[in-house]
Each structure stands twice: as C-alpha cells, then as structure tokens.
Amino acid sequence: MVVYHELTAGKMKNRFIFSFFAFLLGAMLELSSGCFGQAVRAKPAKRYNILFISSDDLNNDIGCFGNPLVQTPHIDRLAQRGVLFSRAYSQFPLCGPSRASLLTGRRPDVTGVYDLKTNFRTNLPDVVTLPQLFKNNNYFSARVGKIFHYGVPNEIGTDGMDDPVSWHKVINPKGRDKAEERLLTNLTPGHGLGAAFAYLAADGTDDEQTDGMIANEAVKLLEEKKDEPFFLAVGFFRPHCPYVAPKKYFDLYPLDKIPLAREVANDLDDVPKAAIFTNPPHYGLDEDKRRQAQRAYYASITFMDAQVGKLLDALDRLKLSEHTIIVFWSDHGYNLGQHGQWQKFSLFENSAKAPLLISVPGGLKGRQSARTVELLDIYPTIAELCGLPASGTQGKSLVQLLRRPSAKWDRPAFSQIQKGKITGRSVRTERWRYTEWDEGRSGTELYDERNDPEEFTNLASANRYRNRVAELSGLLKKGTR
Template sequence: MRVGFPLNRFVLLIVLALPTTGISVAQVNEKARSKDSSRPNVLFIAVDDLRPQLGCYGDTVAHTPNIDRLAKIGIVFNRAYCQQAVCAPSRASVLTGRRPDATKVWDLKTHFRTALPHVVTLPQHFKQQGYDTRNVGKIYHDPKNAQDPISWSAPEIMAVTDEAGPKYVLTENLPTAGSWKAAATECVDVPDSAYVDGKVGNAAVELIEELKDTTFFLAVGFRRPHLPFTAPKRYWDLYDVDEIPLPAHDRAPENTPEIALHNSVELRGYTDIPDVGPMSSGKIRELRHGYYASVSYIDHQIGRLLDELERQNLLANTIIVLWSDHGYHLGELDLWSKTTNFELDTRVPLIIASPLFHHQHVHTDALVELVDLYPTLADLAGLPITDGLEGTSMAPLIANPNRTWKKAVFSQFPRPWMYQGEPEVMGYSVRTADYRYTEWISTNDKSVKAAELYHYNEGIETANLVDQATYSKKQAVLRRLLHDGWKKARPGNAGKSASSKKH
C-alpha cells in the first residue's frame, strides 16, 4: 500500500501548461515554491562521524537531550548501516540512492557524476517536484569539486570547511603553511559560533525562518564529532573525564586478516598523537571526552533547529531525518576513526519523525540501510519514486515497526584505501541479525584473498570464525546471501526496491 501525501496538482498543471502559455522556468519555480500545506517539509540533518553514542540508543554517559527529544516523536532504527564507512562514498550513496559500485565513488576525490552524469539526486528530485531545496553545511563531501549545485534551489551555504569557519580557536592550533592538522582536541570557553558548527546552526535557524512560507527540503550538515574534537568548554564541562569509560575491547579480533584492519592514519596525523605505538590511558580518555563533548555540541545545534520549527509552527508538517554518514572507532579493536567493515564503523544512528505517524518512544530492530533514505523520503512526501534506486522505501516499516523486513544489509570497503580509481581488492560484507560475513575479493581475477565471519554474541567482533567446522553451515548460508546481493535480501511482499516501481 502506498504511504504518502498527495502530489501538488497545482504545480503539475503549471508544468503541463508551459509549452502553450509561455511561462518562464523561473516563474514555474517561483510558483512551485509557494506554500502547499498538503505536502510536508523535510529537514534532513547529517552528522559526520556520529555513532549511536546517544541517550536514545542507551548510552548512559552521553548528554544528548535534543536528539533524545527527536527520538521521542519519531522512530529510532537500532540497526541502520551505511554502504561504505567513509565520508564521500557514503554521502554519494545516500544522495543518489545507489550503492558504491554504482556510483564508482570509493575514495574521497571521485565525483559521483563522473559515472552517473545524469543521475537525479535526492534533493534534486524534491526540487523537480516543486520544493525549495537548500543546503547549509556539509551534505556532500567537503572539497569544492565535490559539491553539486544542480541539487539546490540556491547556492550552498558553508558547504566547504575552509570557507565555513574554523576548526580551532587557539592561535597555536591554527593551520600553518604546509600543515592542516594541529592538536586532536581543543577546549576553549567561547561561544558556539566560534567554531564552524555554531555558524551552521545560526544559518540553518535563519533559513527556517526564511523558508517558513514555502514547501522546503532543508539539508543541514554538521562536521563534529569528526576530528579534531573541538567544542566550546561548556560541552566538555558536561562530563567528568574520570567517568569517561575506556574501550571495552581494545584489541583486534582473533584470527582477523590484516587486510580487514587499518593503522588509524586519520588520528595519527595530529600533532599530539604518536605516529606509532600505543597511547596512554589519559590520552585515550581525553579523546573520548572530546568526542562526547563534540556530540553534545552538535546536539545543542539540533535542538535549536527543533525549537525554530516549533516557533514557526512547522513541526507538525515537517519530516525530520537525522543520520550519520558512518560510525566510528574510539579505541575499540585498537582502531580509531573509520574505514573498515566492522560493526562500529558501519552501524549508524538513524531517526525519522514523520507527520504521517505519531510515534512515541518507538524503536525497531529491523535491518535498514542508508541507501533506503532516498525512496523513503520520496514515499513519505508522496512524490514519485525514480527508477534505478538501489534502496527500499522504509515507509511500510515506519507504519509498522514490528513487521518482517530485510534479511540482511550490505557494506563494502576497498584496499588499499585512498587509492583513486578501481581498487585492487574490495571487501564485501553482509550483516544479518546476529552475524557478519566478509570476503576480500580481487578486482582483477575475482579470487577471494581473505574471509571473515563474526558472531555478535558480545555486540562486537571478538574472533574470526571463518572455516571453523561449528559454523560451516552458517558460513555457507551467509556466503550465499553475500553473493546473491541486496536484491534478494529485500522484504518479500512490501517495501520493494524503489527501482522496481514504475511511474
């Protein structure tokens, strides 16, 4: 059954009349952006490097009252997964509704339009349907050449870090010639707007007021808690550093192949972090403290957006989605940052609140993927779902969070990392309710270079069980799931892949 708002017939009539009336495209866009109370707005909030370290996900240390407030009126997806655990590939996947092997974005430099020059992105689709689409902060990856102006109704605001505002405040931490990294953390008693994300919050609040009389798709992207962990002092003060827990599992899983791991190069480049070798427990606590402080800093910005929606009487007619491009390691498995197929890197927070449903404290354990967001938001807004999408509309699941859903979800990561072009080896990973199976496959001869099998009885990878006799049947089932791919893992009778819907 189709779940959604009715299409804007007024806009459709204008478009159909174009050839004979002589109305300009600019006039059509202006009329299309006039307020239609029958269609919901969309507030699309992206947070970089945010793992489910939030109160609404059961973290008892985190101070995240505003994200928790959103969770109370929406649905919390306990088992949501990205398609590749690093910024550019994940964001390209979300915004095109295609998986990394379709976008050909496996690194930080390739633009998705190189392989898909005519693809209609998620915001572009809403724009074509008459929405005023705007962007504040990091939605596509940061560099200028990674942006996509055709997606938006107006130029992006603070979409590139160097133009958006500082990562640091202290003079000694400001980048110098030939260097772009300083300390991994910074704690200074300054206003929120001293750092980039406070500026993004300010601009987003102003845009909500500007757009209140239109039907809008507003994308707001926050950069913290990405390194460096820099946030105003008042967010650090929410935590007692001695109560910040150390990583529960701080060593690599037993029998795990070297190709599955990495050397935490993203963190090691900071000036107060040793290039190699272990870090002190004090430094580990400081980093984890900084991560929590950065999360709370972003939580406050999100609260400001919710407050402004409420002040403008928009909360009751706005779909709100909060997502992160990937997860993160904070010393678990002796890893920092992302770029693996492990659970902490691929699992992400995902919360959706829709005016169609009146959820209260609702969680679902259904397996879902970020690539599902494109068809889901189109479905919830009553828009046609474009051909070629590789995700599944979650609207039926949002309507009934306890229904049977996907058998499995899929992630991947290349080796070597940061290699532009087709990688030498790709690690393809399938996650079911209790297991993960990964194969590292040569792109040249398709041979399997290594394999991994994990049972999540402890919630994290502890030992690679591949080729153990006890798990041989389970391994065979998971291998078949991996090779059958995402199309055969979809729900059986509802929530079909958007690519199978014809409009």
C-alpha cells in the same frame, strides 16, 4: 444555487442520489490517499517539508541509542517524535563514498565512488539526487554546511565536492574553529588534521563555531521559507576531527570518567590483516591520550546536539513541526578503540553502523525498529512519503517500518571498503556479520552478533559454521552490486 432551484423534483432526487454516492467515493479516496496514509481534505493538504539533518562521523554513542554517558538531550527529543533505527548501516564507511551512495540511492559499485576525490557525476552524469528530486518538484531546495563530501577541516567555508544542480541555495559558514587551528592539541602529529586525534576546548560561544553558524543560518531559512514547501539539508561538521567545541561541553566529561573500549588478550589473532586500519593499535597512544581523544569526541557530539536543538525549537516556534518530516543521519559510525581501531574505514560494527532517526507528522512517536536497514533506504523512503518517484534507486522504502517498526523484514545490510587493490565486503543480518576480503583470498570473518556483539571471536574457520558461511557468502555476492 440558482441552477439547483430550477431543477424539477425528479432531477433533484437523481442529483441527491448521485451526490450521495459521490460523497461515499470521495470519503473512500480520502482514507486511502495522501502522504503516509493521511486523509486528503477538501482542500489539498499542505505538502510535507523535509528537514534533512546530518552529523559528520557520528557513531551510536548517543543517549537514545543506549549510551548513558553521552549527553544528547535534543537528539533524544527527536527520537521521541519518531522512529529510531538501531541497526542502520553505511554502504561504505568513509565520508565521500557513503554520501554519494545515500544521496543518489545507488550502491558504491554503481556510483563508482570509492575514495574522497571521485565525483559521482563522473560515472552517473544524469542521476537525480535526493535533494534534486525535490527541487525538480517545486520544493525550495537548500544546503547549509556539509551534505555532499567536504574535506574536513581544509574545505570548511567552501563548496567542497558539492552538487550545484541539487540546490537553489547554498550557504557555507566558516567559524572560529577554522581560524584557531593553531591552538589545537594534536596527539598524533604525524597525521593531517582530517585524520588526527586533535582537539580544542574553545573559548567563546556556540554561535562563533562553524556548526553554530550553520544552525543559525538554517533557522533563518526556515523563517524565510515557512510558507512554501522546502527541502532543507543541514550538515554539521562535528564530531568529525579535529574535535572542537566550546569548553563548557568538555566540562561535562571529566577525564577520569571516560570509559575506554573493552579489550581482550590476543583479540586480533583471528582477524585478517586486511581488516586492520589503525596500525599499530591505538596508534601507539597510552590510555591517558586515548581518554583525551574520546572525551573531545563526546564533547563535540554534545555541542552538535545543541545545534540540533536550535532547529527543533525553530520548527516548533514557526509551527512547522506538524507538516515537516525530519531525518537525522550520519554517514557512518566511528571506532573508539574497539579492537585497537579508531575512526572509520573498517567493517567492524562500530564503524559500519550509523545513527538514523525519522520523524513523520502524524506517525509513530518514541518507537524503535531493530530491523537491519541501510542508509541507501533513506532516498526511497522520503520519496514515497511525499509521493515522488524514486526510479533507479537500489534501497527499499522504510515506510512499512515507520508504520510498524517490528514488521517482517528480510533485507540484510551491505557495506564495503576499498584498501588499495583489496576490496572488503560485509553483510549484516539481524544476527550475523560476515566479511570477505578480496573475495576471501585475504581472509574472512564471521561474528555472532547476538552472543558476541563486540566481535571478539571470528567463527569463519570453524567447521560447525561452514553452512552459515556458505549461505552468507552467497548472499554477499548477490547484494553489494
């Protein structure tokens, strides 16, 4: 102020003109700068936090994704805060390879992870993971529960195949679900618990279960770190088998109300043998036992959903919602008897498709995008939203779909699995799914997802679709590597 009063009239006029144009320039910069197109204020806007929520082995049997039976009020509430991606696909429908791909932003043929034992650092020792990117940029980075691969249930309470360099802090709860494994009902006793139709309608409260403890520990971290930028990854174990949830969640699903997957005669006659994982179909279980397994899976989903509700409530209570990006995802989908198949590790739609929700403060609310996207796209999306580099990643940022869910989008989704010496590779466009087993030597599949969404009719050998097969085969060869 003193300097200003010492200026001559001419200098004051020049200063005024300079200040006016500086103001205009600043206003223009405000309109074009900032995370997700938000204006930069006089003081730097607070950086977005990231709440990164995963659910293990969750398919799209969720209320907001169109299943009227399964009760998920809190995930539905999250969907009303952001954009739901109804066609999001896993790059490898198996926990370890999928998570390695998603968290590094690289395809499975780059990570070299095709099983549950290989660590991605073996092939990519210097790769920067998504949480590590935020850690390296002065965010508090923490994990509670399963984010990188864990063997379930054996490794609950341990670090599993974690990536220590990605985090400042890790918490590995272990609840009574782990202690009470002796009480499980196992409908497939020949299978280990990590792949068995085993379940328990548990006594006690949510807070005694591992996922309940995970939610509570995550809320504590939100309370502790509310005043600094954070990347908080919260990984729930349910609905991964064994299907364990407090009894009250089982009570929501009377056994006689559980609808089994629709089947048609001779469904598998036109399906390559390599495409079949569950053999014999349904593991030979009768309808009653299949309903028991499916009921337990649904009960586990609703239990997990209640834990998501704790996180959303904490964000609101702590006034963090207005500057926290929320990402909800699962590592892949889950077959529940479609084509006689169960669980994951297949390239049918129910296994390859995964739930994905993204909520950005100030962004669109309650919208849905039907564009075909990949879990691989999560890394560059979150990085762009927060102005961080995503160098070397192979997905594409979804920011334009977060702004306009129906925007033009010409990218298909690619998925693959490894079965012994045979690799299955699949490409999904908005209308078609095309799959090759061992580059076609062990069979091919083509499904018209618009007219045959349950994939009952394999069109790959029909003459009228030769050009379509050739087109998609060429696309497949370009896309999975």
